[in-house]
Amino acid sequence: MTRKKGPIWEHFQIINNNTPHPHVRCKYCPKEFKRAIPERMQDHLSKKKCQELNNIDSQSTQQNTTLIIGNSNDLLSKEEKKVLEYLLSKVLSSSPNKEIVTMHMDDNSDVTLSGIRNLGFCYQYGIETEKNEIQAFKLYDEAAKKGDIYSTYQLGYCYQHGIGTEKNATKAFKSYQAASDMGHIDSTYNLGKCYEVGIGTEKNYDKAFKFYEKAAEKKHIISMYNLGLCYDLGLGTEADVIKAFILYNKSAEKGYLDSMHQLGYCYEVGKGTEKNKTKAFKSYKAAADMGHIDSTYNLGKCYADGIGIEKNYDEAFKLYERAAEKGHVVSMHCLGIYYEYGMGTEKNETKAFKSYKAAADMGHIDSTYNLGKCYEDGIGIEKNYDEAFKLYERAAEKGHIVSMHCLGICYEYGMGTEKNESKAFESYKAAADMGHIDSLHHFYEVGMGTEKDETKAFESYKEAVDMGHIASISHPEMCYQNGIETEKDEDYFARLYVSLFNTRNNCHL
Template identity: 60%
Template sequence: MCQPPNNTGPQSIQQNTTLINDNFNNHLSEEEQNSLKLKHGKVKIQMNDNSDNNFSGLRHLGYCYQHGIETEKNEIKAFELYEAAAEKGDVDSIYQLGYCYQHGIGTEKNEIKAFELYKASADMGHVVSTYNFGKCYENGIGIEKNDNEAFKLYEKAAEKGHIISIYNLGKCYSCGIGIEYNKIKAFELYKKAADKDHLDSIYQLGFCYLFGTGTEENVIKAFELYTKAADKDHLDSINILGFCYHYGIGTEASEIKAFELYKKASDKGHLDSMYKLGNCYLFGIGTEANEIKALELYKKASDKGHLDSMYKLGNCYLFGIGTEANDIKALELYQKVAGR
């Protein structure tokens, strides 16, 4: 149940903008896009005024350059604008600058600077920075790993309503990261974030009900939660929902539905679904048996490091399933699996 958090929009304080995201790859809503288009023209005019107080304009313009909104995409200009606004003390821009340094956006990647900037903006009360500051400690980004510090920072951001931090706090209790293992608290935190439609939390809450972790076992509730998250294209949930249909967990068994769900997630790059889809083709589960397709799927997932697929691919080469037998390739794959 210890899985990385999903990227969703942050909660923030001391700002009235929704432009700050935990992940710059998140898509803006149409309303936000239109708002930025209007601001883009205004900001250009304001920039000509050289107002020392116009840090929000600098930041908005930086965001437009970063994402190519009403202007040609230019990450270097975006970085320079964030830097200018950060120098004026704009907490959102200090956060954005940290993110740029962490991911090498418009500048050379520098995790130490990213850590320092997240700390600076977190100390100013920026909730998303507090979360990212915690991630730095959890994953050793720009600083030595420290699970205890990570837990404290997630807790601090969670207390201010930051959904991903609530989820991460649940993960800490679930896995004993920086705090003693407590399955009941983990369940409560996953539920709290799930009630706010955080998809990873909905998925983890499903596992709590599936295995009776921190609550009474209830496979029907688990199935309902997986369905809810799967309907919003959460790939892990689509995969586990396929598993539920495959084995009749919380619903009537349907190998055809299982196959369809595995294929849906596999087509979007979900490695475990590729593996399960390979099994469907190998054994004719919900579809006609096809050893060549099975081999292709095992190979695709294996190439991306999926261990079960590596092992199955080794079996295919050993026994000549979907390909000519090749003992050397089989041995190489088994050794890779053993080495992991």
């Protein structure tokens, strides 16, 4: 049976695979572990390969539980030594014997600097010691000043996010720049990000593109994706959706979830490649299975709309629910619709109301409108015109056209607010100017909130009819038949009815 490895084991394995590390020697024999590899140490001690250890009285062994750190150059403080002792003792704790070992700090400066940096990492994340971001920052700063490239990068990260020090975007930029000049790929990527969004320097898409390109050439996965976005959106370079697709594909093959998602979109709409809904579905599914929230939502839409798969509202509901639980606001809205109309689940107006409210509270405009409708019509909540009015007003202020129209109705009939025909007219006009068909025309006809104007009423009705709104036909029809503000043409609407009948499925009744 394989012994379960803890987080410290994993930490030392990372150190072993990526950076030099202090040597460790068993106190009871000449055996030296060149890079303090936990697996070899545990194997040596737990399987009693150390012959001298076998001859030692077990009682005395249990009493000796401290580590002796040999450090001729005295490069680590007592506190830092204590952390190293604690870390290593935890690594060996699953062994049947907690032996004394001697740790040798190599004279090699790179080893020493990596030790200081790794201690900073332990303090930053609280690995087997109390979390202390200030101490972590000090250690990164110390190692960075001595030329440690990784600590220079980490220092930039601390300055950018305010870890152990005050946020300082300028110093973050300079640290990334210094590490990038020394060949640190993540810093090269971060430098591109700084130029893209303006962190510690002015925005410069040309330079952002160059740094993403430089890091992408060294196979930096996120840089490949960001370079794809640059080509996709024409940032710092001419737009080239084919190159964007190629980069998304390369990054997706390396397992980068955002690229898988973007690849799905490219296949769905035919961007940079031929449209392939089946591949779109598969790309979204691959990313969703690995926890990508946007892809989980898009996969739900695939099931809802039959994109690359047969329609299945049950599956769509499950995926919207999964994404909503992770805070995906559009999925919360969709969940509300599914609960309201019983799609893929039993109808539940109370849950519909709660879903709309959750999304509205996060600023989703359509959900804000839907929540207003819930209060107006008593869907999952008692009717409350005051709340409905407030929500329509909030959504209308953010440009929601239907909410503007509903606000007009509230003002016209005094629902949730005092009657105000002038404000009703203003709301209807705002909605009409943005293309809402039902707004405005009857106000010109009867002169409510504005001067009566039969010409404008006719023009407004005719515009609605020309856009395919059948319910508006009778109003301009009367004008044509009776010659109100227009020449008589009794056959015009006979022709129009036939035309609209042929496209009735696309009309808004």
